[in-house]
Each structure stands twice: as structure tokens, then as C-alpha cells.
Amino acid sequence: MPWPPRGYHAAPEPAPATARLPGHPTPFTEDPQPMPSITINGTTVDFEPGQTILQVANAHGIEIPFYCYHDALSRPAQCRICLGEIWAPNPRNENKLEPQAGGKLQPTCTTMAGDGMVVYTDSPKAVANQKAVMEYLLINHPLDCPVCDQSGECFLQDYSYEYGRGVSRFQEQKVKQAKKDLGPHVWLYADRCIMCTRCVRFDREVAGAGELMIGGRGNRSEIDVFPGKALDNELSGNVVDLCPVGALLDKDFLFAQRVWFLKKTASIDGITASGDNISIEHNEGKVYRIKPRENEKINKFWITDEVRYGWKFIHSPDRLTEPKARRYGALVEAEWPRAYRASLDGIQAAMDKGGRLAVLFSPMLPCEEAYALATLAKTLDDNAIFAVGPVPVQGEDKAFPPTKSVDDDDAFVMVAEKVPNARGIRRVLKAVSGKDPIEFHEFLGTITNAGALILTGNYPNDWVPQELAAAATERFTVLIDTLPTRLIDASDVVLPGATWAEKAGTFENHRGLLQAFNPAIPPVARTEGQIAHDLLAASGVDAYIAQRPESHFRRPDVAVVDDGPGQVPQATEVELPRGLLFAAASVRTQMVDAGMPEFASDVSLPPEATRKGGDMRVVEL
Numbered sequence: 001m002p003w004p005p006r007g008y009h010a011a012p013e014p015a016p017a018t019a020r021l022p023g024h025p026t027p028f029t030e031d032p033q034p035m036p037s038i039t040i041n042g043t044t045v046d047f048e049p050g051q052t053i054l055q056v057a058n059a060h061g062i063e064i065p066f067y068c069y070h071d072a073l074s075r076p077a078q079c080r081i082c083l084g085e086i087w088a089p090n091p092r093n094e095n096k097l098e099p100q101a102g103g104k105l106q107p108t109c110t111t112m113a114g115d116g117m118v119v120y121t122d123s124p125k126a127v128a129n130q131k132a133v134m135e136y137l138l139i140n141h142p143l144d145c146p147v148c149d150q151s152g153e154c155f156l157q158d159y160s161y162e163y164g165r166g167v168s169r170f171q172e173q174k175v176k177q178a179k180k181d182l183g184p185h186v187w188l189y190a191d192r193c194i195m196c197t198r199c200v201r202f203d204r205e206v207a208g209a210g211e212l213m214i215g216g217r218g219n220r221s222e223i224d225v226f227p228g229k230a231l232d233n234e235l236s237g238n239v240v241d242l243c244p245v246g247a248l249l250d251k252d253f254l255f256a257q258r259v260w261f262l263k264k265t266a267s268i269d270g271i272t273a274s275g276d277n278i279s280i281e282h283n284e285g286k287v288y289r290i291k292p293r294e295n296e297k298i299n300k301f302w303i304t305d306e307v308r309y310g311w312k313f314i315h316s317p318d319r320l321t322e323p324k325a326r327r328y329g330a331l332v333e334a335e336w337p338r339a340y341r342a343s344l345d346g347i348q349a350a351m352d353k354g355g356r357l358a359v360l361f362s363p364m365l366p367c368e369e370a371y372a373l374a375t376l377a378k379t380l381d382d383n384a385i386f387a388v389g390p391v392p393v394q395g396e397d398k399a400f401p402p403t404k405s406v407d408d409d410d411a412f413v414m415v416a417e418k419v420p421n422a423r424g425i426r427r428v429l430k431a432v433s434g435k436d437p438i439e440f441h442e443f444l445g446t447i448t449n450a451g452a453l454i455l456t457g458n459y460p461n462d463w464v465p466q467e468l469a470a471a472a473t474e475r476f477t478v479l480i481d482t483l484p485t486r487l488i489d490a491s492d493v494v495l496p497g498a499t500w501a502e503k504a505g506t507f508e509n510h511r512g513l514l515q516a517f518n519p520a521i522p523p524v525a526r527t528e529g530q531i532a533h534d535l536l537a538a539s540g541v542d543a544y545i546a547q548r549p550e551s552h553f554r555r556p557d558v559a560v561v562d563d564g565p566g567q568v569p570q571a572t573e574v575e576l577p578r579g580l581l582f583a584a585a586s587v588r589t590q591m592v593d594a595g596m597p598e599f600a601s602d603v604s605l606p607p608e609a610t611r612k613g614g615d616m617r618v619v620e621l
């Protein structure tokens with residue numbers, strides 16, 4: 001089973017033992033008090049006062065099974081699989097170890113760790129309890145693992161193997177319960193439920209919605225929605241992650257993929273300014289689902305449904321995949337070199353007529369790509385106008401649980417700003433140009449003397465106001481975007497870009513935290529950063545021309561195109577030097593050199609992808 005398990009987070013770092021006496025100007029360090037310690041299954045470990053035995057075990061990688069416990073929820077001690085034998089020193093008997101609660105097993109998820117305690121969850125008594133709990137849970141659980149979406153990441157499966165019996169003694173009829181449609185995103189397969197109540201507690205304690213309940217009694221108990229309600233709050237998808245078995249399933253992922261085929265890439269929310277830590281789960285270049293990654297400072301254990309399901313535009317059948325350039329009035333498909341040549345020629349021609357270059361930087365782009373595009377713009381026109389694209393805001397930030405404020409550190413916040421990197425774009429453009437960039441509502445008013453535009457989009461939905469399309473029609477316009485909008489017809493060159501899931505970079509979230517992310521899947525076109533590097537190389541900037549290491553040969557980007565009008569096309573070649581490969585980490589180094597030291601010191605990097613070894617022993621033959 002995966003370890004550490006879901007719902008686990010490490011113990012906080014102990015506070016330094018320093019103190020200041022009145023009248024003493026310099027602090028001194030006291031002899032640190034010895035940390036209290038506890039012995040669990042023969043391993044002695046230190047702990048922080050206030051931790052439960054299960055928390056101490058989790059923090060030190062000592063395995064105790066649990067279902068109902070979760071770090072962020074109340075603790076009903078419902079499932080009883082974590083019970084252990086607990087011995088504690090008795091100060092009234094010379095601190096001799098004595099069994100607690102008269103030797104009865106006690107829940108380690110709710111019992112506080114005490115100094116000198118000795119706990120067994122691997123004693124015969126505790127193991128007998130684990131086997132009894134597993135047998136009880138499996139009495140009515142269908143053995144449908146081959147068709148269950150949770151198979152491969154199911155706690156019941158894992159614990160059956162590690163703590164269960166090898167055989168079933170149950171010969172009666174299993175209780176059958178219906179499959180229920182709980183809401184827009186979640187199915188309940190009720191007879192798989194082990195009644196851990198995590199979903200109900202989350203719905204009340206975090207989402208604050210109270211849509212879920214437990215109905216019935218005994219083996220007829222089942223999870224349900226209150227009459228007339230649906231599980232339809234902004235966080236509803238989190239109950240699927242919380243469910244330790246396959247009872248709550250995501251409609252969007254149902255039967256889509258076996259989980260053991262999925263690769264996980266650590267990423268950052270790419271559609272809102274939350275900076276939520278996410279895992280993009282994909283196979284063979286296709287994204288199947290997005291799950292939260294734990295980050296105590298930002299999203300805790302959760303993500304909103306808009307982040308969980310808002311990635312579909314990545315695989316939209318309408319994605320722009322081929323460059324286009326206007327020829328004889330019509331926008332037609334063009335090879336990359338030809339589109340690049342047309343872009344540079346058009347911008348140069350506009351500037352030769354006295355027009356300036358204006359660039360609209362989308363807040364969907366990471367900081368590194370904004371830097372590369374700004375470098376390109378400064379190369380083409382030292383006085384280029386820099387502006388930030390539209391920053392859509394829907395309502396107000398919303399805190400969960402709703403009793404908290406959006407400023408509380410322990411609240412999970414659904415952010416109203418629906419782009420991931422407006423702050424990062426402003427930060428980079430200010431560093432490159434020395435002044436604040438123009439905001440979008442001022443953009444059209446400031447480009448009256450602009451002869452050429454470079455517009456970047458990359459929004460998940462239509463983002464273009466009619467006035468912007470009209471302004472683009474009147475000027476030479478290069479559009480870099482991922483989905484078709486009314487700007488396509490207004491542009492002279494269209495270069496297809498890449499979504500955040502297909503690239504690396506850094507986003508700055510609504511609280512100013514800089515977080516880097518990696519690409520999950522290959523781009524269907526070219527990243528905006530690569531396009532910037534290619535155009536810099538095509539403009540003749542030596543530092544951006546790719547060198548082939550084996551021969552130091554400047555490899556050209558070549559297209560043979562029919563460039564003549566009429567019935568007899570005339571073949572001409574467009575040959576451009578190939579741009580330096582865009583690598584976000586290298587660009588961050590350039591940004592540090594360009595006066596943005598925070599990109600060396602303040603960017604939190606995604607965790608290294610870890611490969612878990614197979615659990616099958618390899619036998620030497």
C-alpha cells in the first residue's frame with residue numbers, strides 16, 4: 001500500500017527552546033527539555049505533546065491501519081481498526097508500566113500519546129481485532145474489485161491483504177444496496193460503503209453544506225443525501241478522494257482508466273489564482289483526472305470542483321494545432337518557419353511605417369514564458385508597450401469552512417480570480433520594462449500609435465471582447481492562442497500555443513507565493529516560451545539560436561512552401577535558424593541575472609516524481 005497513507009501529515013517541527021530573562025539583553029539557550037517519547041510496536045520515537053498515538057505513528061512511518069481517521073476532520077473512532085494495547089507508566093506505582101483501561105484495546109486515533117507509553121498494534125489481541133474488523137467490513141462488501149474504479153488505490157483491498165483473513169466464513173446473503181446519483185459529480189455505490197463517515201463529516205465540517213447523512217440502522221445503514229438535496233457544493237469532488245473504498249466514485253472518471261496505468265505529475269492549479277497544489281494524472285498523453293496534493297499552507301487536502309474538472313479544454317477537439325498565416329487576404333495553414341517569417345516581416349513593416357509594437361501578455365502564461373516574450377518584444381521594439389490580458393473575477397473569495405475568514409491561515413479558499421498568474425506577469429513585466437504594465441481595460445486606449453500587436457490568450461473559454469478584435473483587424477496582429485476565438489479572423493498570423501499541463505513554469509498565486517510546476521503531457525503545438533525563443537532565433541539573436549552539440553551546426557528550421565499565386569505554384573524555401581530549446585529552469589536563471597532574485601530564492605519547486613518499486617521479489621536464476 002502507498003505509504004505515508006492518505007490523510008497523513010508530518011508532525012510540526014519542535015519549537016526552539018530559547019528564553020529571555022527580564023533584564024538580560026541577550027537571549028540565552030536553556031538546556032532543551034527532553035522530548036517525550038513513546039514506544040509503538042517496539043520502535044521508540046519522540047513526539048510533540050498533543051499528538052495522538054496514530055499521528056505519532058504516521059509521522060514516523062510506523063504503520064497502524066485506519067479508515068475513519070483524517071488529519072483535517074473530527075475523530076469519531078468509528079471504524080475500530082486502529083485499536084491497540086496501551087501500557088502507561090503509573091506514577092503512583094513507581095512509574096511501573098500498567099495496562100490502560102483495564103487492558104482493553106483503545107483507539108490509537110483518539111488516545112493522546114503519553115511519555116513512556118508502550119503501545120502494541122501487532123500483539124495477538126490487536127491483530128485479532130484487526131481480523132475481526134476486516135471480516136465484519138467484508139460481510140456485505142461486494143467482491144467486485146475487477147470492475148471497481150477504486151481498485152488499486154483501495155484501503156479495503158490493501159488492508160484485506162495485510163490485516164484480513166485468507167478466507168470468508170460468511171455464508172448468508174449479502175445485503176444489496178442501490179447505486180445512487182448523489183449530485184452532478186458523484187455516484188454512491190452504497191453496498192461498498194464501510195460507514196467510516198469521512199464523507200459526511202467533510203460535507204459538514206469543511207464544505208459547510210450538510211447535504212449528506214447516514215440513514216437506516218445496523219447493516220441497513222447507508223449514506224444518502226437529505227431529501228430534496230443533492231451533493232452539489234463547490235468542494236463536492238473531495239468526498240471521492242476521502243472515501244477509503246470505492247463507494248463514492250467520480251462520474252467524470254468512471255471506468256475511464258485503471259489507476260495503475262496513470263502517471264502522476266505534480267502541478268499547480270492552472271485556471272484560478274489559488275495556487276492549489278494538484279496532481280495531474282495522465283496516461284499516453286491524455287489527462288484523466290486532477291487530484292489535490294497536500295499543502296498545509298495553501299490548499300490543505302482539498303481542491304474545488306472548478307479546479308478538479310476545469311481542465312477539459314486541454315483536450316478540446318477545437319484546439320489550434322497548426323500555424324496559420326494570411327496570404328492574399330485569406331488565413332491559411334502555414335508551416336512554422338513560414339509563420340515565423342510572416343510574423344517578423346509584418347511587425348518590421350509596421351514599425352518601418354512608424355508604428356510601435358504592443359504586446360498583450362495573458363495571465364494564463366507562466367512567468368518564464370512572459371519573460372521570454374518580453375525579451376522578444378524588447379528585441380523587436382525597445383519601446384514596446386506591455387499590457388496584461390483580461391483578469392476575470394467571479395464574485396468574491398470564499399472560505400471553507402464557511403465560519404472562517406478568507407484571511408485565516410487554516411481556511412481553504414476558493415479564489416474569485418479565474419486566472420493563475422496575473423501577479424507573476426505583472427512582476428516580470430515590471431522588472432523587464434522598469435514600469436508597471438498596462439492593465440487590459442486601458443490597453444485599447446494606449447495602442448493608438450501601435451502598428452503591430454502580439455496577443456496571447458490561452459484562456460479556457462472565449463476571452464475576446466469585440467473591441468479587441470476590431471483593434472486587431474486594423475493592425476498587423478500575431479495571435480498566440482490555444483482555442484479559436486473571434487481574434488482568429490482578425491489576425492494576420494496565428495501560432496498555436498500550449499496549455500499549462502503541457503509546459504513547465506512558475507505561477508504566483510493570490511497570496512504572492514511563487515510555485516513552479518512541470519509538464520504532464522507533451523504539447524499538441526509549441527509552448528509560448530518556445531515560440532518566443534524561435535522568434536528570437538529567427539530575428540538573428542545569436543544567444544537563442546540552437547546549436548547541435550555533435551557538429552556545432554546551426555540547424556535551420558526549413559519549410560518548402562508554395563509562395564506564388566495562381567494555378568502554377570512556385571516552390572520557395574523559408575529557412576530559419578532553430579530556436580534554443582525553451583527550458584523553464586534555465587529561463588529562471590536568466591531572470592535572476594536580470595534582477596529578479598526571488599526566482600532563485602522564493603520559488604517552491606514541485607516534489608521529485610518518485611517511482612515505487614514493485615512488491616514482487618526478483619529471484620536470481
Ligand code: SF4
Pocket residue numbers: 192193194195196197198199200223242243244245247248
Ligand atoms: S461512502 Fe465512503 S467515505 Fe462515505 S462513509 Fe462510506 S466508506 Fe466512508
Ligand code: FES
Pocket residue numbers: 065066067068069076077078079080081082083107108109110
Ligand atoms: S481510525 Fe481509529 S477508529 Fe477508525
